[in-house]
Amino acid sequence: MRKLYVIGIGAGDPDQVTMQAVKAMRQVEAFFVIGKGAEKQELVDVRTAILTEHVDRPYRIVEVTDPPRDRTPADYRGAVEDWHDRRSALLESAFAEVDGIGGILVWGDPSLYDSTLRMIERVLARGAQTFDYEVIPGITSVQALAARHRMVLHRIGEPVHITTGRRLREEGLADSALVMLDGDCSFTAIPGDDIHIWWGAYLGMPDETLIEGPLRAVEQQILEVRARLRAEKGWIMDTYLLRRAATI
Template identity: 45%
Template sequence: MRVRIIGIGMGPHQVTPEAADALRDADYVIAAEKRDGDALLAIRREIADAYGVPVVVVPDPARDREPTGDGGYVGAVAGWHAARVAAYEAVLAERPGTAAFLVWGDPAFYDSTIRIVEAIAERGSVEVEYDVVPGISALQLLAARHRIVLHDIGQPLHVTTGRLLADAVSAGQTNIAVMLNRSVELDGLEDWTIWWGGNLGRPEEELVAGRVGDVLEEIAMARERIRGAAGWVLDIFVVRRAAG
């Protein structure tokens, strides 16, 4: 059994030649359906159809979005991933050939497809060999859209999630890329600079940049416009403390 984990960037126009070759090599695509009318599933279908590859849809297991107790967020995600392992393993056991997972952006950034396929291989009930094909990440696209370098000369870039942004600031980070945002919470960073992008690479894409205190309302309105146009919002931003 062969599995190909393929980064697809932000949609069909960002499928690289290497990713296209991997898709042509696949016998089918496995894709999760998170809800009725799942827009990201529709995009995956569009890409698979362009290369003549059928899609096997797997209802995505439920995930606790408000976890409590000792396990908290990490425990909730671990349980969700275990359920995904079982669901995908069942498909692989029934279908021979080469399967592909189409990962939004790049598989290296805040995506667990590699971990899940690795777990399937370790369980051993299905013999799995897998490889990873990189894709264009939202972080790269954000930098390109705003025409910025992501770090000052010789300085680091800290990449984290919206949930952990406050911890990063408290730890002294001053140049932070933030992904997976349920909202944009920037209390105390009003004098920092932000470069924000929502649904990058999609028709409803929006960009905002400036002093945080000056553009927060603009970002909130942009998020609402995107949600109204697409039904979903995936945004990313970089915040940087002013020098001196």
């Protein structure tokens, strides 16, 4: 492979694909797609629809099966490092099948809670393959959540804190936090009656669902809606902002 494009494609809405991303996709000869099983086939289907709409030249799909990982490990960092090693080895084998220009379509943006760039660096560090790669930015679920709720993520002069559900449980909520990767609904473990939540699932997709209000008043609704949606689809992607009432 001579060159690889790592292309952010947005949070789920095909209209979020940028012109820069379209120009990059139209140069790609082979797209590497990491499959996550039948339950998450919809994520592959969205990528396929984007390619069908925007790419006007022949290309092929090289499918890579995502290796399993322990979701509740005693050593979280060690488990993720092992998963990245196995994932990068599979990508390395797939890269060897392509002589020209490859591409990976990344949900959201490659810079935020995505392991693609780390795995590419692992492949290059092993030295068996040499290629150039370019990163194309995309709309994140953070931006999509803010737009759909018509809100500003920060107060005047204040920072934006982006974290995960696991870290929220460990550190608590000081003022406000944008939370991603929270399979355990960690907002239920945060004490206080002065917290507001802006929650969104499947942002930009046909099943997009939004709930907003005082946390204690709407948390049960979020739990019930989230459980129903996950049961119906077999998977869920959701993001939310927590903020104490005094700082809304």
